[in-house]
Amino acid sequence: MAKTPLVLIAAGGTGGHMFPAQALAEALLARGWRVKLSTDARGARYAGGFPQAVRVDRVNAATFARGGVLAKAVVPLRLAAGVLRAIMGMVLDRPRVVVGFGGYPTVPALAAAVVLRIPRMIHEQNGVLGQVNAFFARRVNALACGTWPIQGAEGVEGVFTGNPVRAAVRDRAGAGYIAPGDYPMDLLVIGGSQGARILSDVVPDAIAALPDDVKRNLTVSHQAREEDIPRVVAAYDAGGVSAEIAPFFGDIPRRLSECQLVISRAGASSVADISIIGRPSVLVPYAAAAGNHQAANARMLSRVDAAVVFPESQFAAPALSETLLSILTNPKAANSMARAALSAGRPDATEHLVALVESLARKEQP
Numbered sequence: 001m002a003k004t005p006l007v008l009i010a011a012g013g014t015g016g017h018m019f020p021a022q023a024l025a026e027a028l029l030a031r032g033w034r035v036k037l038s039t040d041a042r043g044a045r046y047a048g049g050f051p052q053a054v055r056v057d058r059v060n061a062a063t064f065a066r067g068g069v070l071a072k073a074v075v076p077l078r079l080a081a082g083v084l085r086a087i088m089g090m091v092l093d094r095p096r097v098v099v100g101f102g103g104y105p106t107v108p109a110l111a112a113a114v115v116l117r118i119p120r121m122i123h124e125q126n127g128v129l130g131q132v133n134a135f136f137a138r139r140v141n142a143l144a145c146g147t148w149p150i151q152g153a154e155g156v157e158g159v160f161t162g163n164p165v166r167a168a169v170r171d172r173a174g175a176g177y178i179a180p181g182d183y184p185m186d187l188l189v190i191g192g193s194q195g196a197r198i199l200s201d202v203v204p205d206a207i208a209a210l211p212d213d214v215k216r217n218l219t220v221s222h223q224a225r226e227e228d229i230p231r232v233v234a235a236y237d238a239g240g241v242s243a244e245i246a247p248f249f250g251d252i253p254r255r256l257s258e259c260q261l262v263i264s265r266a267g268a269s270s271v272a273d274i275s276i277i278g279r280p281s282v283l284v285p286y287a288a289a290a291g292n293h294q295a296a297n298a299r300m301l302s303r304v305d306a307a308v309v310f311p312e313s314q315f316a317a318p319a320l321s322e323t324l325l326s327i328l329t330n331p332k333a334a335n336s337m338a339r340a341a342l343s344a345g346r347p348d349a350t351e352h353l354v355a356l357v358e359s360l361a362r363k364e365q366p
Contacts, residue, residue, distance in 0.1 A: 006034045007357060008095040010110060012103010012132075013042025016125050016268060020146065021101045022050050023164030023350045024123075028357065029053055036095070038086070040105040057089070059105050082108030083115075090116055096361040099123065099353075100140075102130045110136050119360040123353065125163050125268040127296025128152050141363075142356050146268055146349070147297050161353050162346020163272040168253040173276050173347040175257040177338040179331035182217065186259040187324075189222040190252065195265045195286040198312060200228040203263055206320035208239020214328055215241055221255050223248065253277070260334065261327055263320075266298040266309075274301065275345030280327055280337035281307040284315050306340035 007028055011021040018039070025035045035054045037047060047056045059082050086108040090098075098113035100106040100122040110132075113120040121142035124133045129152035137143055137156045145153075146163035187207070191199045200222075207220060220243040224232045229245050236243035249255060256262060256277050264270050266285040274281050281301060285294035301307035308323050327334050346352065 004032065004034050005096045005361060006036065006093060007361075008036045008038060008090070008098045008109055008113075009101070010038040010098065010106035010108075011043055011101040012105045013040045013045075014103065015046060017101045017103050018043055018046035018049075019166075019269065020123060020125060020164040020349075020353075021099075022046075024099065024353050024357070025050055025054050027350050027354050031354065031358075036093075038105065038109045040103075043103075043105060059085075059108055079104075079107055079111075083111045086112035087115060090118065094118065097121070097357050099357060100133070100136065101125070102133050104132055106132055110140070114139050119363060121356055121360060123161070124150060124153075124158075126291075126293040127268075127299060128291040128293040130290070130293075141360055144353055144356055147271065147300050148344075149296075149299070151296050152291070159352075159356065160346070161356065162349030163268055164350040164353065165269070165272050165276055165347075166253070169256075169273050169276055170347055172253050172257040173278075173345070174342055175277055177278060177335065178260065179334045179338075180260045180328040181331055182213075184219065185217050185261075185328065186255070187218055187220045188252075188255050188259040188262045189220060189264070190249075190262065190270065191223060191265040191284075195284075195288075196223065196225050197228060198284065198315060199263065199265075200224045200232045202315055202317050202320055204232055204235035204239065204241070204243075205317035206324060207241050208235065209317060209321040210325060210328075212240075214325065215239070218242065218328075220244070221249060221259075222246075261324070266294040268293075268297050271297045271300060272345070272349070275306070275341050276347045278338050278342035278345065280334050280341065282320065282323060282327075283307045283309045284312060285309065287312040300344050301341060304340040304344050306337050306344060 009021050011017040037054050038057045098120040100110045120140045122133050122140050123144040125146040127147040134152050143158040144161040145158040148160040222245045226247045232245050261280050263282045266283045283298040285298050298309045302309045
């Protein structure tokens, strides 16, 4: 009797890597696969969301990006030990396919797959290949791209699969859009904790500067860092703007589907959510993101005229206020941006990844 096929999913210790890995794991389990997850201690914190049927193998994280000279000197030894351990594990229980989602914790699994000639693929969430994915891009059988176009993959043929999103987002894919007008409107402001401060610095003043006939129709949902909330509340109050401010909104998909415009950082998951639901956006890429990858993420929407992109150096209240006014008083343009955002989205990203995995499994091992 044939053994149930196994896929080994390797992902680094951030939500950006782990959430799409979880989506793929859930879909493959539903199709009768066995699934193992290889990650580090940080990634294991996110593993609680994976189905119980997924076996989690923890690897020791080893990165050149942190620590002193001595710590960096032992990184190759730790990686080599991890690769040997991964090889032994795969010899005992050979995966049909190995899938890497980026980050140094994926190195042992992908390297072992290269040594054992096991079919392998990587998925890059951002518009610029991360360091580990860039290293393996020429050593895998398929490169799946969550954002398109992608930088750093010259000479490698990538496949635009999109980024898997949460079920709550998929459930609202292509939700009907109500263009701005002389009636109540919602504006959503979201940003990751690291990059939320500049949004709190600029957005309230920009909205306060809008004409009264626009402001009276606006309700703002603004995600801000805890320490910034008092001054953000004061700024909206002073500008006569109705606003709800919180460090976290648990219902972002609903708010996104109901808003006329979103102002956001350009993380891969945020761009995916915006494109799948289909909303006009103003994007402010986080300048400190590795490889400036958020600017590349934003390009997926800006190149189809679905978003206005502000580099941090140009993000100021007067310029933002002018942009907001041009969108909120032009329903035809807003509608066009919403449709363009939808055209860039891939709501079936998980299915694309599953198809790639099963295609690799059917091929003769290289």
